[in-house]
Amino acid sequence: xxxxxxxxxxxxxxxxxxxxxxxxxxxxxxxxxxxxxxxxxxxxxxxxxxxxxxxxxxxxxxxxxxxxxxxxxxxxxxxxxxxxxxxxxxxxxxxxxxxxxxxxxxxxxxxxxxxxxxxxxxxxxxxxxxxxxxxxxxxxxxxxxxxxxxxxxxxxxxxxxxxxxxxxxxxxxxxxxxxxxxxxxxxxxxxxxxxxxxxxxxxxxxxxxxxxxxxxxxxxxxxxxxxxxxxxxxxxxxxxxxxxxxxxxxxxxxxxxxxxxxxxxxxxxxxxxxxxxxxxxxxxxxxxxxxxxxxxxxxxxxxxxxxxxxxxxxxxxxxxxxxxxxxxxxxxxxxxxxxxxxxxxxxxxxxxxxxxxxxxxxxxxxxxxxxxxxxxxxxxxxxxxxxxxxxxxxxxxxxxxxxxxxxxxxxxxxxxxxxxxxxxxxxxxxxxxxxxxxxxxxxxxxxxxxxxxxxxxxxxxxxxxxxxxxxxxxxxxxxxxxxxxxxxxxxxxxxxxxxxxxxxxxxxxxxxxxxxxxxxxxxxxxxxxxxxxxxxxxxxxxxxxxxxxxxxxxxxxxxxxxxxxxxxxxxxxxxxxxxxxxxxxxxxxxxxxxxxxxxxxxxxxxxxxxxxxxxxxxxxxxxxxxxxxxxxxxxxxxxxxxxxxxxxxxxxxxxxxxxxxxxxxxxxxxxxxxxxxxxxxxxxxxxxxxxxxxxxxxxxxxxxxxxxxxxxxxxxxxxxxxxxxxxxxxxxxxxxxxxxxxxxxxxxxxxxxxxxxxxxxxxxxxxxxxxxxxxxxxxxxxxxxxxxxxxxxxxxxxxxxxxxxxxxxxxxxxxxxxxxxxxxxxxxxxxxxxxxxxxxxxxxxxxxxxxxxxxxxxxxxxxxxxxxxxxxxxxxxxxxxxx
Ligand code: PEP
Ligand code: MG
Numbered sequence: 001x002x003x004x005x006x007x008x009x010x011x012x013x014x015x016x017x018x019x020x021x022x023x024x025x026x027x028x029x030x031x032x033x034x035x036x037x038x039x040x041x042x043x044x045x046x047x048x049x050x051x052x053x054x055x056x057x058x059x060x061x062x063x064x065x066x067x068x069x070x071x072x073x074x075x076x077x078x079x080x081x082x083x084x085x086x087x088x089x090x091x092x093x094x095x096x097x098x099x100x101x102x103x104x105x106x107x108x109x110x111x112x113x114x115x116x117x118x119x120x121x122x123x124x125x126x127x128x129x130x131x132x133x134x135x136x137x138x139x140x141x142x143x144x145x146x147x148x149x150x151x152x153x154x155x156x157x158x159x160x161x162x163x164x165x166x167x168x169x170x171x172x173x174x175x176x177x178x179x180x181x182x183x184x185x186x187x188x189x190x191x192x193x194x195x196x197x198x199x200x201x202x203x204x205x206x207x208x209x210x211x212x213x214x215x216x217x218x219x220x221x222x223x224x225x226x227x228x229x230x231x232x233x234x235x236x237x238x239x240x241x242x243x244x245x246x247x248x249x250x251x252x253x254x255x256x257x258x259x260x261x262x263x264x265x266x267x268x269x270x271x272x273x274x275x276x277x278x279x280x281x282x283x284x285x286x287x288x289x290x291x292x293x294x295x296x297x298x299x300x301x302x303x304x305x306x307x308x309x310x311x312x313x314x315x316x317x318x319x320x321x322x323x324x325x326x327x328x329x330x331x332x333x334x335x336x337x338x339x340x341x342x343x344x345x346x347x348x349x350x351x352x353x354x355x356x357x358x359x360x361x362x363x364x365x366x367x368x369x370x371x372x373x374x375x376x377x378x379x380x381x382x383x384x385x386x387x388x389x390x391x392x393x394x395x396x397x398x399x400x401x402x403x404x405x406x407x408x409x410x411x412x413x414x415x416x417x418x419x420x421x422x423x424x425x426x427x428x429x430x431x432x433x434x435x436x437x438x439x440x441x442x443x444x445x446x447x448x449x450x451x452x453x454x455x456x457x458x459x460x461x462x463x464x465x466x467x468x469x470x471x472x473x474x475x476x477x478x479x480x481x482x483x484x485x486x487x488x489x490x491x492x493x494x495x496x497x498x499x500x501x502x503x504x505x506x507x508x509x510x511x512x513x514x515x516x517x518x519x520x521x522x523x524x525x526x527x528x529x530x531x532x533x534x535x536x537x538x539x540x541x542x543x544x545x546x547x548x549x550x551x552x553x554x555x556x557x558x559x560x561x562x563x564x565x566x567x568x569x570x571x572x573x574x575x576x577x578x579x580x581x582x583x584x585x586x587x588x589x590x591x592x593x594x595x596x597x598x599x600x601x602x603x604x605x606x607x608x609x610x611x612x613x614x615x616x617x618x619x620x621x622x623x624x625x626x627x628x629x630x631x632x633x634x635x636x637x638x639x640x641x642x643x644x645x646x647x648x649x650x651x652x653x654x655x656x657x658x659x660x661x662x663x664x665x666x667x668x669x670x671x672x673x674x675x676x677x678x679x680x681x682x683x684x685x686x687x688x689x690x691x692x693x694x695x696x697x698x699x700x701x702x703x704x705x706x707x708x709x710x711x712x713x714x715x716x717x718x719x720x721x722x723x724x725x726x727x728x729x730x731x732x733x734x735x736x737x738x739x740x741x742x743x744x745x746x747x748x749x750x751x752x753x754x755x756x757x758x759x760x761x762x763x764x765x766x767x768x769x770x771x772x773x774x775x776x777x778x779x780x781x782x783x784x785x786x787x788x789x790x791x792x793x794x795x796x797x798x799x800x801x802x803x804x805x806x807x808x809x810x811x812x813x814x815x816x817x818x819x820x821x822x823x824x825x826x827x828x829x830x831x832x833x834x835x836x837x838x839x840x841x842x843x844x845x846x847x848x849x850x851x852x853x854x855x856x857x858x859x860x861x862x863x864x865x866x867x868x869x870x871x872x873x874x875x876x877x878x879x880x881x882x883x
Pocket of ligand 1: 573632757780845
């Protein structure tokens with residue numbers, strides 16, 4: 001087996017499409033090398049070695065040693081230097097690189113190969129002893145921390161002691177001898193902590209680092225990151241060993257991070273940050289404030305530090321050439337890392353750049369128009385979750401704002417919450433039901449759990465490519481980064497901005513699109529969708545086969561649904577139409593009545609309300625299909641509970657309170673979701689469904705006569721398990737229809753169908769389809785009944801199931817395709833066998849979930865139905881499902 005793939009000198013054994021084997025970083029280094037982009041030579045140890053390592057008690061394949069040795073030999077040849085050579089030492093970096101990018105999640109070691117002898121060679125080669133000893137102490141520090149497990153703070157303390165000894169504040173005031181002294185102290189510390197000396201042998205160093213990278217795949221922060229991003233543990237990481245290039249050898253050196261387009265707005269402008277005379281980690285860590293690449297970037301962010309374009313115009317041009325080549329080659333926005341060593345540009349990484357939702361849309365649409373990609377590719381590029389973010393709130397421009405401070409607009413969207421100062425506190429507060437804003441000087445990978453549960457993130461240090469900014473953007477959390485005018489005091493749990501003090505627990509609002517931090521909760525509004533959104537959705541609609549409807553019952557929901565492109569209503573939950581205080585009283589009266597006369601009295605009051613509801617819905621939907629589901633009230637949601645409610649119902653029903661209380665006791669259910677719900681109510685008291693059917697047909701006739709718009713009502717019966725239930729209910733509906741048509745002198749087409757939300761209904765779909773004109777899969781109930789897990793009670797234990805991988809995703813959010821999905825498949829097949837043109841749809845929560853939508857496409861259902869805000873996402877997912 002080939003475990004090691006080399007690259008460098010315009011050649012490579014790997015390719016960009018070998019990410020599974022080489023990891024994202026390794027595959028792209030190989031690709032860049034083949035393209036002739038300047039990449040320091042190196043080799044990649046494959047992810048298969050990681051898999052082997054964990055499958056074989058943390059050991060390596062027997063022939064790995066020889067392959068690594070050959071890799072090192074080739075590296076030495078290309079670089080003209082020797083690994084461990086005291087005159088001309090080859091130094092390497094050792095980094096992880098998984099299939100999916102996991103920024104900052106795993107460990108890196110730089111400057112590997114240095115020891116007391118090779119440092120002399122580095123002094124000779126660089127002519128700069130200060131640089132050489134600084135590199136050496138950085139190496140001991142990183143290697144000590146990452147590989148040997150000597151905690152970081154020991155090194156920080158020794159550095160601080162040395163600065164105190166020398167009476168200086170800044171690292172830059174330490175000279176070569178100081179760094180040399182520190183190297184000695186670092187090594188003594190390592191010896192003291194471990195009881196053995198720091199390894200001087202470069203081979204031992206190399207294998208230690210390789211082991212640490214493979215080991216880091218299973219560290220806690222990597223595990224958490226994978227869980228949050230659905231990355232399977234089996235993927236493993238690759239290890240990249242690469243010749244070092246130095247951005248910190250003087251003022252003709254630099255290091256930086258850049259994007260081929262603006263990752264925040266999507267504009268086709270070169271965007272990035274760099275630091276002169278620095279090592280790569282310095283930019284990302286946000287310790288020094290980075291400078292902009294371009295004059296344009298400098299201007300829009302109001303920076304007065306000189307841009308790279310001004311400082312190093314020739315190298316900037318080289319970088320622009322690389323930008324053009326990589327974007328044309330990858331046909332997507334790239335996120336690149338570079339280092340300039342003594343006036344020569346080296347590319348250290350390229351990958352598809354993370355971007356805001358807004359940028360994602362703009363870049364896809366622009367690239368399709370530029371002819372770089374096709375319209376279908378543009379559609380395929382948009383992450384449905386990101387599209388979702390575009391539909392989320394922003395600050396109301398007319399609202400009063402009390403601005404406390406301003407930082408960088410690091411991740412868009414607006415959010416308010418109570419201030420906490422640590423990721424742990426964020427998680428704790430959120431568990432108690434609070435909404436929080438996480439405020440940190442800077443964030444680190446350990447903070448991601450807390451960042452994920454926060455409404456927004458505020459940091460006082462670091463640039464647009466800092467950890468906080470990159471991670472928040474990926475998570476879709478609003479983030480203001482580098483708000484330097486804010487002073488955080490972690491001990492006192494306060495921050496001070498422009499002379500005002502904000503305490504833990506105070507409410508603030510962040511606007512991640514402008515960088516503003518405001519006191520209090522500022523009102524938000526829905527964003528205007530840009531022209532790009534409409535253009536993309538046009539392409540989407542040209543591609544998809546599935547129709548997309550909305551679950552809606554109020555005029556507002558129906559209007560929203562139309563605005564977002566819904567092609568009908570797939571589920572109107574009529575019980576939701578009775579929550580209004582003026583109505584619920586009659587609803588309760590109806591439920592609690594002890595005879596038909598009592599029920600009819602309440603129903604007569606409800607009929608005009610219902611009719612008007614349907615008139616509104618049919619009018620708004622202008623002839624599009626509307627599926628009205630007859631009453632399905634879990635009784636416990638409707639029974640009165642407070643004394644006041646009981647008194648009100650008693651009064652309305654004209655009975656004493658004792659009668660009502662007795663009825664409440666009689667109707668109490670220990671398992672309401674499996675109780676007297678759905679058509680069981682209609683079977684018991686047909687007058688209820690009769691009233692609803694009457695209201696539907698009277699409304700349909702009224703709208704047809706008024707507007708000339710033909711509505712074809714689709715009447716849907718809930719919680720059906722047997723054909724007989726459906727037959728009985730359909731007879732009630734048909735009779736009401738006939739009576740209304742006769743009375744109004746006008747007939748209309750209509751259909752009667754059923755929900756499939758019980759396993760029995762799915763299995764007996766063949767006979768049910770003899771009566772039903774359509775099926776709508778109620779996968780909320782079908783999931784709860786198939787899994788035998790209460791949809792209201794599964795939350796607390798489901799996360800154990802997800803952690804243990806029993807269900808990979810929450811089955812109430814994303815369809816359990818193997819189990820519940822098989823029932824859907826059976827029901828679709830049996831239903832179609834009886835009635836080949838039966839219309840099939842889905843209206844459970846899964847109707848808005850992209851992977852469930854792909855499943856519906858595979859079964860060739862006719863439509864999905866989801867909440868109005870998810871309609872655009874569902875349209876997109878439906879299009880992607882056919883690509
Ligand atoms: C369902 O069960 O999937 C469904 C849509 O109905 P409800 O959520 O109202 O029970
Ligand atoms: Mg249901």
